[in-house]
Structure formats: C-alpha cells, structure tokens
Amino acid sequence: MSDQSLLKSIRTPFRALPRGLAVTLSILVWVLVIVGWFALTYSGAVKEMFLPRPEAVFMTTIKMAADGSLWEHMLASVQVVLIGFVVSSLVAVPLGLTMGTYRIVQAFLDPLVNFIRYLPVTSFVPLFILWIGIGIEQRVAVIIFGIFFQQLVMIADSARSVPRDLVNAAYTLGTRRVDTVFHIVLPATLPNVLDVLRVTMGWAWTYLVVAELVAARSGLGYISLKAMRGFQVDVIFMAIAMIGILGLFTDQLFRIVRRVAAPWAN
Amino acid sequence: MSVLNISTNPISSDIDIDNVVLRYGKGDNAVLALDGISFHVERNEFCVIVGPSGCGKSSLLYLIAGLEDRTAGMIKVGGKPVTEPGPDRGMVFQAYTLFPWLTVAQNVEYGPKRKGIAPAARKDIVNHFLTEVGLAKFANHYPSQLSGGMKQRVAIARALANDPEVLLMDEPFGALDSQTRHSMQKLLLKVWDHTKKTVLFVTHDIDEAILLADRVFVMSGRPGQIKKEIRVDIPRPRSMDLVMEPDFIAMKREILELLKNDEDDDH
Numbered sequence: 313m314s315d316q317s318l319l320k321s322i323r324t325p326f327r328a329l330p331r332g333l334a335v336t337l338s339i340l341v342w343v344l345v346i347v348g349w350f351a352l353t354y355s356g357a358v359k360e361m362f363l364p365r366p367e368a369v370f371m372t373t374i375k376m377a378a379d380g381s382l383w384e385h386m387l388a389s390v391q392v393v394l395i396g397f398v399v400s401s402l403v404a405v406p407l408g409l410t411m412g413t414y415r416i417v418q419a420f421l422d423p424l425v426n427f428i429r430y431l432p433v434t435s436f437v438p439l440f441i442l443w444i445g446i447g448i449e450q451r452v453a454v455i456i457f458g459i460f461f462q463q464l465v466m467i468a469d470s471a472r473s474v475p476r477d478l479v480n481a482a483y484t485l486g487t488r489r490v491d492t493v494f495h496i497v498l499p500a501t502l503p504n505v506l507d508v509l510r511v512t513m514g515w516a517w518t519y520l521v522v523a524e525l526v527a528a529r530s531g532l533g534y535i536s537l538k539a540m541r542g543f544q545v546d547v548i549f550m551a552i553a554m555i556g557i558l559g560l561f562t563d564q565l566f567r568i569v570r571r572v573a574a575p576w577a578n
Numbered sequence: 579m580s581v582l583n584i585s586t587n588p589i590s591s592d593i594d595i596d597n598v599v600l601r602y603g604k605g606d607n608a609v610l611a612l613d614g615i616s617f618h619v620e621r622n623e624f625c626v627i628v629g630p631s632g633c634g635k636s637s638l639l640y641l642i643a644g645l646e647d648r649t650a651g652m653i654k655v656g657g658k659p660v661t662e663p664g665p666d667r668g669m670v671f672q673a674y675t676l677f678p679w680l681t682v683a684q685n686v687e688y689g690p691k692r693k694g695i696a697p698a699a700r701k702d703i704v705n706h707f708l709t710e711v712g713l714a715k716f717a718n719h720y721p722s723q724l725s726g727g728m729k730q731r732v733a734i735a736r737a738l739a740n741d742p743e744v745l746l747m748d749e750p751f752g753a754l755d756s757q758t759r760h761s762m763q764k765l766l767l768k769v770w771d772h773t774k775k776t777v778l779f780v781t782h783d784i785d786e787a788i789l790l791a792d793r794v795f796v797m798s799g800r801p802g803q804i805k806k807e808i809r810v811d812i813p814r815p816r817s818m819d820l821v822m823e824p825d826f827i828a829m830k831r832e833i834l835e836l837l838k839n840d841e842d843d844d845h
C-alpha cells in the first residue's frame with residue numbers, strides 16, 4: 313500500500329486497518345501509559361506516596377507472588393466471582409430467554425425486574441451483612457444481586473429480537489411450540505447471550521471489589537483496603553493491575569468460547 | 579429405496595378455502611384485510627395469487643399455514659381443517675429464514691429430524707434435495723456465506739425435504755435481482771415437475787404469475803377479495819421466451835387491467 317492510500321484509508325470512517333498497524337497501535341498505547349507513569353514519578357511531579365514508581369509496583373508483585381500471598385488473595389477473589397457469576401448466569405439465561413419469548417412471563421416479571429434493576433447494589437451491602445454475615449456468601453450475594461437483573465433484561469431483549477419469520481419457518485417444519493425456546497430462540501441468540509455474559513463478567517469484578525472493601529478477610533479488594541491503611545500505594549496499584557489482567561484474560565476466554573460455540577456468527 | 583420414494587411417490591393434497599375473513603383490531607380501528615375469500619386448489623396444481631401490495635395475499639398464506647388465526651370461514655388442507663401450523667404445510671418466506679446457526683445440510687435436515695427419520699435416511703434426503711437445487715457443493719456452508727438466491731434455493735430444498743402435502747410460497751423471489759429471479763423460476767418449475775407438490779405461490783410480479791401458474795387468482799386491494807380466476811393454458815415445460823408470445827401478452831394485459839381498475843376504485 314502506498315503512503316498516499318494508507319493516509320486516505322486511516323482517515324476514512326469504518327475502513328479496516330492494516331493488521332501490522334493495528335497491533336502496533338495497541339502496543340503503543342501501553343508504552344505511552346507506562347512512559348507517562350515513569351515521567352510523572354521520576355520528575356517528581358507526583359509524590360511517591362500517591363503514585364508509586366512502576367518498578368516499585370513490579371517488585372511488590374514479585375515479592376507477594378513469591379511468598380504466595382498474591383495467589384491466595386487472587387484465588388479468593390476469583391472463587392467468589394466465579395460462584396456469583398455462574399449461579400447468576402445459570403438462572404438468568406433460561407429465565408431471560410423464557411421472559412423474552414413468552415409475553416406472560418414478561419408481563420409478570422418486568423415490573424419487578426425493572427424496579428430492582430435501578431436500585432444501587434451498594435445500598436444493599438449493609439442489609440446483606442445483617443442477613444448473611446460477612447462470609448463468602450455475602451460477597452457472592454452482592455455479585456448476584458449486581459448482575460442477575462441486568463443479565464435477565466439483556467437476555468430477554470435479545471430473545472425478543474429473534475425474527476418472527478424464523479420462528480414461523482420452524483413451525484412449518486414441525487417444531488412444537490414448547491420446543492421453540494430450546495430449538496430456535498437459544499441457538500439464535502447464543503452469540504448475544506455470550507456477549508451479555510462477557511460484559512456482565514466485568515461487572516461482577518466491580519461488585520466483588522465493592523463487597524471485599526466492606527467486609528472480607530481475603531481477596532484483592534481486601535488487600536487494597538489494608539494497604540490504604542498502611543499507606544502501601546504500591547500494593548493498591550498491584551491489586552488494581554491484577555484485576556485488570558484477570559479481566560483481560562476472561563474477556564479473551566469468552567471471545568474464544570464464542571468463536572467455538574457460534575462459529576456461524578463471525 | 580427411500581430417495582426413490584421422495585421423487586416418485588410424493589404426498590400431495592388439495593387446499594379448500596371457504597369464505598375466509600380476516601379482520602385486524604377491534605371497534606373503530608378494525609381493518610378488514612380479507613373479505614370472503616373462497617377458492618379451491620387441486621392436488622398437484624400450481625396456483626398463483628397476484629395482487630397489489632397490502633391486499634392481504636401474504637396474510638392469506640399465513641392463514642393457510644396456520645401462523646395466523648382467521649376471523650371467520652374455513653380452510654382445509656387434504657380435507658383436514660387448519661387450526662395451527664404443521665409440517666404438512668411447507669412454506670418458503672420472502673424474508674431469509676434459514677437457521678443461521680445450522681449449515682446448509684443441517685437446515686435441510688431440520689424437518690426430517692423433527693419427524694424422527696433415521697440419520698441414514700436423512701442423509702439421503704438432504705443429498706437428494708440439495709442436488710435438486712444445485713447446491714450439493716455448499717452442504718457445509720453457513721447461510722451467511724450464501725447469496726440471496728442460494729439462500730432461497732436452500733429454503734425450497736428445506737421445505738421439500740420435509741415432504742409437505744402442500745407448498746406455500748410467499749414472494750420467495752421478491753428480494754432477488756431479475757437475473758437471479760428468472761433462474762429461480764426455472765429451477766422451481768423443474769423441481770415442481772419432479773415432486774408434483776400442490777403449490778400456492780404469492781407474488782406481485784405478473785410475468786412470474788403467468789409463467790408459473792396453472793391458474794392465477796387476481797386479488798383486489800383492501801379489503802382483499804378474489805377478483806378473477808384465470809386459467810393459464812400454456813403448455814409445459816415453459817421457458818422465459820414465453821413473455822414475447824401473444825397469448826402471454828394478452829393474459830398479462832388482462833391482469834394489468836384488473837389491477838388497474840382496482841387502483842381507480844380507490845380514488
């Protein structure tokens with residue numbers, strides 16, 4: 313590609329980018345962030361008490377990984393997120409599909425779901441502590457409460473958008489009405505459902521940290537809170553970075569699952 | 579052999595429509611879409627309904643398929659009253675309705691699978707009908723990889739693979755360019771000749787109607803009524819060259835006139 317046409321194509325909306333350039337850009341943004349971080353700390357523009365030097369965070373990560381405490385807290389967090397996410401999804405997917413398919417289910421659940429959906433999860437944390445204490449169940453409850461109703465609404469929406477004639481065609485081919493959800497709506501919405509799960513997985517991490525900040529004795533949110541009390545900013549940064557990396561990892565995992573489970577949607 | 583059965587001994591039924599009325603809505607907002615439609619389609623016959631857009635010709639097809647409920651009247655297919663959709667009435671839709679998550683072969687296999695036909699026999703059926711529509715090579719493609727014309731060919735194969743008693747076709751070639759439409763019409767005539775299914779085909783394309791039909795039903799605008807029934811006595815097999823023949827042109831003129839009168843009535 314000549315320089316002229318490359319210049320034209322990057323200025324054209326929605327035009328695809330050469331692969332090499334795309335990769336370079338996604339690396340460049342991280343280089344810039346880290347260089348900016350070095351610049352801010354080494355120039356003395358920001359005190360180390362507020363923003364630790366990159367290598368300090370790195371060393372802390374190595375140290376905590378070596379003595380095992382990093383893995384212990386990470387595992388604690390991952391465990392809570394996974395339990396909350398799986399329990400929520402196992403109910404939300406079938407219920408959401410049914411809700412989007414059958415008007416009677418929608419009419420019954422919609423008012424309640426839309427009411428609860430707008431309640432801030434954080435306002436329920438004290439109530440959950442009162443009801444179920446400060447064990448793992450409480451953190452799982454916060455995550456479920458945070459993502460379940462959102463999942464339900466988004467999955468019901470995608471079920472509702474299944475083209476009517478697709479269902480009609482299925483009827484004329486001998487599909488029974490009771491089989492519509494399983495035979496037609498589920499496969500038709502599968503790529504969407506997986507996208508909903510991928511997005512809400514990210515939210516699950518947010519609610520996990522909220523729950524851990526309030527009441528926990530392990531987990532990445534918990535060590536952040538403890539670090540704040542001891543002015544260990546490097547530990548806070550490490551915890552944040554770890555959550556980000558875990559998020560990136562699960563995101564990629566979901567993309568792979570989508571590619572394998574719904575190859576037709578690519 | 580099962581494949582031989584498919585092509586030489588197909589099931590086929592007649593369609594009996596008696597005084598069918600379809601009304602949408604209630605009270606002052608009620609719209610009369612179909613007003614007293616009656617006609618009969620013989621076994622193995624190819625009938626076409628032409629009419630202006632919005633005349634309710636598609637709705638009529640949906641009523642026969644059992645996908646919508648009629649307000650009054652009776653519809654019988656093979657003597658059985660229609661109460662809900664069923665595999666005895668295959669349908670090809672104007673919109674692309676292949677299941678995007680299934681390959682071409684799996685789409686065609688869908689109906690026979692629902693019927694509980696054994697996998698080996700299903701495979702024969704799929705091969706037979708994909709060959710019939712010239713898409714055997716695309717068996718493992720997904721619908722998103724096919725052109726519009728190919729999608730509709732698969733849709734026809736899928737409907738026929740289920741061995742319905744009648745085949746309902748709702749402007750199946752309406753979204754295709756004229757070149758593709760012509761080749762689809764040719765293909766449909768060939769396939770129909772092989773299977774001899776009863777076909778009820780809806781279109782607003784007069785050329786298409788005359789080319790395909792044994793009989794053409796001309797419908798009026800809302801409320802939809804059958805204005806006239808025209809028998810097309812042009813011998814088969816027919817080709818696209820027909821459109822130049824005097825008989826064809828005379829028939830086309832008559833239908834155009836009928837549809838035009840209808841427009842005038844509106845004003």
